[in-house]
Amino acid sequence: MEATALRLGIHELIGDYVERIDEDRLEEWPDLFADPCRYLVISRAGHEAGMRQGVMYAASRGMLLDRVFSLRRANIYEPHRYRHVIGPIRLKSIEGSMAIVQSHFLCVRIMHDGTTSMFASGRYLDRIDISATPFRFTERLVVLDSDKIDTLLAIPL
Amino acid sequence: MEATALRLGIHELIGDYVERIDEDRLEEWPDLFADPCRYLVISRAGHEAGMRQGVMYAASRGMLLDRVFSLRRANIYEPHRYRHVIGPIRLKSIEGSMAIVQSHFLCVRIMHDGTTSMFASGRYLDRIDISATPFRFTERLVVLDSDKIDTLLAIPL
Amino acid sequence: MEATALRLGIHELIGDYVERIDEDRLEEWPDLFADPCRYLVISRAGHEAGMRQGVMYAASRGMLLDRVFSLRRANIYEPHRYRHVIGPIRLKSIEGSMAIVQSHFLCVRIMHDGTTSMFASGRYLDRIDISATPFRFTERLVVLDSDKIDTLLAIPL
Numbered sequence: 516m517e518a519t520a521l522r523l524g525i526h527e528l529i530g531d532y533v534e535r536i537d538e539d540r541l542e543e544w545p546d547l548f549a550d551p552c553r554y555l556v557i558s559r560a561g562h563e564a565g566m567r568q569g570v571m572y573a574a575s576r577g578m579l580l581d582r583v584f585s586l587r588r589a590n591i592y593e594p595h596r597y598r599h600v601i602g603p604i605r606l607k608s609i610e611g612s613m614a615i616v617q618s619h620f621l622c623v624r625i626m627h628d629g630t631t632s633m634f635a636s637g638r639y640l641d642r643i644d645i646s647a648t649p650f651r652f653t654e655r656l657v658v659l660d661s662d663k664i665d666t667l668l669a670i671p672l
Numbered sequence: 673m674e675a676t677a678l679r680l681g682i683h684e685l686i687g688d689y690v691e692r693i694d695e696d697r698l699e700e701w702p703d704l705f706a707d708p709c710r711y712l713v714i715s716r717a718g719h720e721a722g723m724r725q726g727v728m729y730a731a732s733r734g735m736l737l738d739r740v741f742s743l744r745r746a747n748i749y750e751p752h753r754y755r756h757v758i759g760p761i762r763l764k765s766i767e768g769s770m771a772i773v774q775s776h777f778l779c780v781r782i783m784h785d786g787t788t789s790m791f792a793s794g795r796y797l798d799r800i801d802i803s804a805t806p807f808r809f810t811e812r813l814v815v816l817d818s819d820k821i822d823t824l825l826a827i828p829l
Numbered sequence: 830m831e832a833t834a835l836r837l838g839i840h841e842l843i844g845d846y847v848e849r850i851d852e853d854r855l856e857e858w859p860d861l862f863a864d865p866c867r868y869l870v871i872s873r874a875g876h877e878a879g880m881r882q883g884v885m886y887a888a889s890r891g892m893l894l895d896r897v898f899s900l901r902r903a904n905i906y907e908p909h910r911y912r913h914v915i916g917p918i919r920l921k922s923i924e925g926s927m928a929i930v931q932s933h934f935l936c937v938r939i940m941h942d943g944t945t946s947m948f949a950s951g952r953y954l955d956r957i958d959i960s961a962t963p964f965r966f967t968e969r970l971v972v973l974d975s976d977k978i979d980t981l982l983a984i985p986l
Contacts (some may be wrong), residue, residue, distance in 0.1 A: 525734070579823060596795035602847065602914035602915050603840065603844030605845075619912060621757075621914050621935065621937060623790060623817075629821070630818070630820065631792070631793060631817065631820070633947055636937050636945060660937075661939050661943035661945050663945070686917060687917030687919045688919075691933075692895060693931065755935065756916060757916035758917055782950065782975050786977030787973050787977065788947055788949075788950060788974065790947055
């Protein structure tokens with residue numbers, strides 16, 4: 516694949532991901548993953564310790580969708596939204612049909628009353644299937660900079 | 673137009689926009705719009721309800737410039753600056769000589785005493801005239817995530 | 830050099846810079862500079878007043894590395910990390926083998942207990958040597974939006 520098209524496809528996938536979450540189109544979010552896949556939200560400390568379980572985990576589109584359904588049914592948390600910005604997106608290597616990609620994010624949380632606060636920061640460590648377009652995440656590790664976030668996390672990051 | 677040049681021109685316009693605002697070169701800010709144009713800052717709730725008026729509105733370069741002149745004359749607010757970062761910029765479609773583009777932003781506000789705080793987050797929904805270079809905004813909707821921001825807004829976002 | 834490769838190389842350098850800092854690979858950070866070089870962290874007010882000294886200053890890789898060694902030895906500050914996101918990266922001009930580049934950043938600080946707060950915002954004003962790959966910073970001015978930051982600054986920005 517031509518280098519510009521490759522980078523563009525990666526940017527599109529990562530952009531689409533945050534748009535579907537931030538615009539509350541959560542039911543469309545699992546479609547950005549391959550099936551099976553690996554989605555893991557984990558703290559930096561947990562990631563560095565080699566832990567394989569984190570704050571959120573899914574191994575298939577079905578599991579991702581289950582999480583969305585739980586969210587929609589649950590009324591236990593105060594309604595809120597996220598807004599992500601993504602820092603430098605870096606293509607680290609290509610392994611066969613897989614692109615190894617890293618990026619940074621900041622995410623603010625907007626509560627129903629309009630209160631906006633810094634919510635989370637961290638890294639996306641991605642394995643992206645580039646064998647067909649549009650590209651899909653085979654693996655997305657969301658490595659959180661802070662350990663404090665866990666109990667607040669409802670919407671995927 | 674060649675795809676890379678198109679994307680580059682869009683990135684340049686969006687980058688130039690935040691630079692002129694954040695560097696307090698507000699008098700040069702209206703030049704980034706076509707004339708007539710549509711500039712609207714509106715809350716997400718207002719936007720989703722189809723409201724056509726928001727927190728700020730202008731339909732021409734003259735109106736945009738009027739706003740800057742008012743700002744320069746007014747001494748009613750404490751001096752401050754913004755700093756924007758722009759998340760993924762997404763080219764959604766091309767309609768004739770118009771590019772339909774969306775992007776995310778976070779904006780912090782820096783008060784004269786140096787206090788920095790998260791000020792605003794949201795989306796830019798743009799219609800960009802690509803018939804001549806440099807590109808210009810025909811329409812820029814600034815859709816704010818929070819309703820709380822209104823009364824604080826002096827400098828354009 | 831071909832335009833796309835040029836921009837890609839600049840993005841890579843800027844991305845690599847924040848990754849080495851944010852991932853605490855500080856010993857590898859000086860390698861991104863030419864030698865001699867100029868690295869200066871300065872407030873906007875200081876920069877606009879034409880001051881040549883700021884909050885941090887280095888004129889060579891050796892001086893940059895000295896700063897890292899001091900940091901590693903010092904136990905006077907509470908452990909923390911940064912997370913940067915970079916806004917629009919703008920190539921302003923090419924002067925011989927030097928690219929003049931500006932970008933925006935937001936940087937949050939994550940304390941050891943997980944507390945995350947907006948730490949710094951500002952601009953990177955870069956002179957980047959593009960005569961060989963990978964590109965290197967000949968000059969990087971970090972112009973801070975706030976004057977308040979000085980006494981807190983330990984890790985380079």
